[in-house]
Amino acid sequence: MKKRLILLTRAACLLTSGTAAAGPDGAEHDASSFWISPITDEIFARIQGKSFKDDCTLPREDLRYLHLLHMDLNGETHEGEMIVNYHIAEDVLDIFRKLYDAKYPIEKIRLVDEYDADDEASMEDNNSSSFNFRFISHTTNVSKHGRGLAVDINTLYNPYTKVVDGERIVEPVTGEPYLDREADFPYKIDHDDLCFKLFTEHGFEWGGDWEDRKDYQHFEIPTDLINEWYPSNG
Numbered sequence: 001m002k003k004r005l006i007l008l009t010r011a012a013c014l015l016t017s018g019t020a021a022a023g024p025d026g027a028e029h030d031a032s033s034f035w036i037s038p039i040t041d042e043i044f045a046r047i048q049g050k051s052f053k054d055d056c057t058l059p060r061e062d063l064r065y066l067h068l069l070h071m072d073l074n075g076e077t078h079e080g081e082m083i084v085n086y087h088i089a090e091d092v093l094d095i096f097r098k099l100y101d102a103k104y105p106i107e108k109i110r111l112v113d114e115y116d117a118d119d120e121a122s123m124e125d126n127n128s129s130s131f132n133f134r135f136i137s138h139t140t141n142v143s144k145h146g147r148g149l150a151v152d153i154n155t156l157y158n159p160y161t162k163v164v165d166g167e168r169i170v171e172p173v174t175g176e177p178y179l180d181r182e183a184d185f186p187y188k189i190d191h192d193d194l195c196f197k198l199f200t201e202h203g204f205e206w207g208g209d210w211e212d213r214k215d216y217q218h219f220e221i222p223t224d225l226i227n228e229w230y231p232s233n234g
């Protein structure tokens, strides 16, 4: 899996190197394209103290800004913004390009900072996003979203759920109607879904496959690969 991911990343670099010249300032004339940028001062000002919290242990240099396009259920094109780890930037851009080409419906792709980095608010708005720094509860380990190594898609319709002390938790709370994965509704991610196929082809794991909890919106890089990339803070 590791070799495959690296190969795909290198191939994507070659493919996009000729078209990714425009930076974030070129958004007006480059709105129709998919591109990657470092976290410029302008972008950093939007995330500092929000998703890039004051105690953020991830270097700013490890993050990349993605500008992309996505299509809604009505077939209308929208611009999207996402911040991910540089290790997966080319892979994620490639996935979103293929989703767009296939007219795969995604309602919103906004920085979680537009919701003051409040995950629940972002999920209730069906927003798709990646980077939001946080430690795993009661540890000094950084979560996968905290490293920009996990991506959530169409979050309202693909909620997270777990039973804790006999009580079912659903995030977002408004996602409860979509816990029935046999029901038919838009944006549903399952094993036949193109989003599932593309992310897993690029080496991601799907939270819908977990046994002790379900996170239908969530795709992440496997822990063993992350431990190779970040050996000191597994």
Ligand SMILES: [Zn+2]
Pocket (backbone or CB within 6 Å): 145, 150, 151, 152, 215, 217, 218, 219
């Ligand atoms: Zn997630």
